[in-house]
Amino acid sequence: MIGWSNHTGKAVAFDRENVDTDQLIPARFMSTPRADGYGKFLLHDVRFDSDGSPYGDIALNNHLDASILVSGKNFGSGSSREAAVYALIDFGIRVVVAPSFGDIFASNAVNNSLLPARVSATDAAFLLSVSSDGAEGISVDLDHMTISTKDRVMNFDLDPVWRKKLLNGWDDIDLTLNHQDEVAAYREQLLDNQKWRFPVATG
């Protein structure tokens, strides 16, 4: 993972609430290897009709170069499928802005350098309206936790742990290896005191 602190790009609105992970990537695409690219699956059944033709009234279809997605509350609710994040990333999205996010989605996003930026309902409504047909030059600043359009600067919320991870591009596995001794000691202590925690098959 590579750290980042600033991003400027085109924002586009997807003005719905509860955009769940089954919409973000329908289950039938999930047996595809990641190397094939997941961008084409993003919001597939919302973006395309049953013959595979794109719907013209979905702004995302007209702004394939967007890197900031603005949406309604509870974005990414539902399943733990990280493929929902892969679909966004492979499409080119770096930041999703919404009033709230599904917890597992948000954590998956951060693990892939995608910023889930939480804004107030008022700011979300403003951003949805300015980006309803795409908006160039939207800046996201992770250092100052702001989103700027040409005439307004807004704050966003993010768990401080996640902010640090995004800024530093931390990989959790590397971090954990720094605690190897503590983990080993914890395990020893479990074996001494709570052996029942380790499963043994009977019968």
Place this chain on the structure above:
Amino acid sequence: MMAATNLLDKLWDIHEIHRRQDGASLLWVDRHLVHEGSHHAFAKLADKGLVVAEPNLTFGVADHYAPTRGTPQSPAIARMIRTLEENTSKHGIECFGLDDPRQGIVHVIGPEQGLTLPGLLINCGDSHTSTHGAFGALAFGIGATEVAHVLSTQTIWQRKPKAMRLSVTGKFGLGVGAKDLALHWISKLGADGARGHAIEYVGEAVRALSMEGRMTLCNLSIEGGARFGLIAPDNKTFEYLKGRTYAPTDSHWEQALEYWATLSTDPDAQFEREVAIDASDVTPIVTWGTSPDEALPVSGRVPDPDELGAYESKGLQATLDYMGLTPGRPLDQIEVDQVFIGSCTNARIEDLREAAAVLSGRKARVPGMVAPGSMMIKAQAEAEGLDRVFIEAGLDWVNAGCSMCVAMNGDMVAPGKRCASTTNRNFQGRQGPGARTHLMSPAMVAAAAVTGRLTDVRPLLMGRNAA
């Protein structure tokens, strides 16, 4: 004197190996369950040249893509199952594959095999891992990057959630249970109503639930936005677990029991949030929309966009269009095309008994499928003769797996078709592109099968021995 702590605090403390200054905790993982969807995580491991830290604490099962009849429906599906079997065998992980009599849905077999125990931390790359919290375990779903982390370190970084207590006083009426309760509170609080919280379910009505009912309740925590659901263990929990294949025995069982008895919230402990519900206010409930909080008592009517503000009405109209519903229509006049009884929410033996109690001696007016939660449940149901009830009613009795809950194995609801389902998500396209899903309890699905429309099950239970 020690400060009073709640169940979440106790479980968190015992698993915490390290806490960073920023508040992130490094937690020990007692059980890690993997399934076909874990292939991304195994690929990450291979990329980094890492090995599985604790293969003996890791268990695999084929469920999401498991065929419910015969062989996998496509080469891609077969490949998903084969990849799981290859990955687990390569890393020395026990896997309950398709030919294993212990195979079933991951959140059903964990408890069934005694892998799920009070006081454990359980992770799985699946959001309904909250199910295992019914045993007083700290159980939560994780994504693929986190799965790779658990595989390689047997630990997980996590910020402690806020504690929320949901108290359910009073008693449920006839034909009302855990599924109705879950959809009831989610419809009141919203699909993100408990976001950022771990919910501890307490109160007389929760205590009265069987372990199956408690699992249903905890399972659905995530549909209200909570990654964790918790119920303090009691004698019912211990009786359920005693003698299960992987449950501790002899002195280890005694040692465990002693510890498990400490797993409850202290009387004066604080919660960041309190919600109270009276069980007698809960009635048979169904979803009408495409989010689990879009649920109403079956006696209700489809909501009307005209009664809402501009923004909400736009969203509501889109939902009604997708669902093919008109405002104001009584819910119990909505005809269904098919039914599905299955999933980690409602495919345990008690669920099957409840559905059979309604279906016994009756015919289904619409086709449908009953997919037991595990092959062991399938065998038990057959020993009890429940399979005969379903088959004689005209429903298909198939093998265990996630099946039509997520439509990954090829079992799907066709576009535009309407399904009464015991599953957990009515999302657009969840049961197949264009599928229309109504969530409800197993008894309510059975009632819908009998009448061919959404139906209050209670009159159908009159004079019967409901489970």
